[in-house]
Amino acid sequence: MSQIRDKLEELMLESEAYLKGHFLLTSGKHSGHYMQCAMMLRFPDNADFAGRSIAESLKGKSIDFVASPAIGGLIIGHEVAKALGVPFIFCERENGKMSLRRFPVPVGERFVVVEDVITTGGSAAEVGRCLSEAGCEWVDTACIVDRSGGKHCFDKDPLSLWKVSFPVYDPDECPLCSDGSKPYKPGSR
Template sequence: MKQQDHWEIREAMKRTGVLKEGHFILSSGRHSARYMQCAQLLQHPAEAEEAGRAIASLFRDAKVDVVVGPALGGVIIAHETARALGVRCLFAERKEGTMTLRRGFTIQPGERVLLVEDVVTTGGSVQEVAKLVEALNGKVVGIGSIVDRSKGQTPFQVPFRSLLEFTMETHAPNDCPLCKEGIPVEKPGSRHSVNA
């Protein structure tokens, strides 16, 4: 992809096939006929760079020292956002079910931290990373994402900004019309749900 004169998230998502149609089990355990696979966008370095720049532009006033993303979905977009801001990038990963910093990553007391994720639905993973940062005496100054699917229902106490708000219908597993129709189900996410 050559450098775009004006990069736009909706067009980029169409170009890269982010929105999938079918029958999916989401990370929350709920079912849906649609799924957003941002990895399809992020596999293209030029698209990932533009998305990172766009998120960084939403937080230029936050005086960020370090960007942290939850593995796996937040790793690439956190890196590209950090690059655009000219700061370090870390990622948190699960160890025995708990988000932690590994690989020698550290946050210094008082460092201003921007959390970045690909898709925010309930905000659970990002909230876990926020608690980790606070336990290390870092200061979470904002949360950014490519897609906001939360319908304004996040638990965040800091500014949350996204490139795109997107709503899709979901169903409890025991009340899923797609299951009743016998449509084969896929589980595309990276996190295993106890409800699935």
């Protein structure tokens, strides 16, 4: 697995999906590291590599379909489904709540939730609950990067290609600010 992690880190750096510097995060905190998997996934060969790698980690589990939260999980969810040879569906927010709007509910079928990055796991958990409550069986959760540091909302750790936990700082206690640098906000929100 460390070969996969090393290759993934290389792809993330090459595609500028993983940045080092001084960043203002959506949470308002500062960090010396930033990840935006969409930057890596924009290259089809990279998406294929990550999708096949996640699918390999799910080997031996009986999975009927893959589900992801829109928007972050769309590309990687589709790639994992392709590698597993099963259908792909996604949930999206409607009135602030994840719902399955575009697809029929595959009642009684087994699924895995696939996300790009898990920080708290909130969106992935909402997808899992939405489909479970509709009569599907939630088998597992998987992601490209688990950056939760174990502080996710799942009963067990999600399967991931790369587990990483970067230090984050309150702005008034940020050592990067103390060194005189100014934070940059790259983000998607």
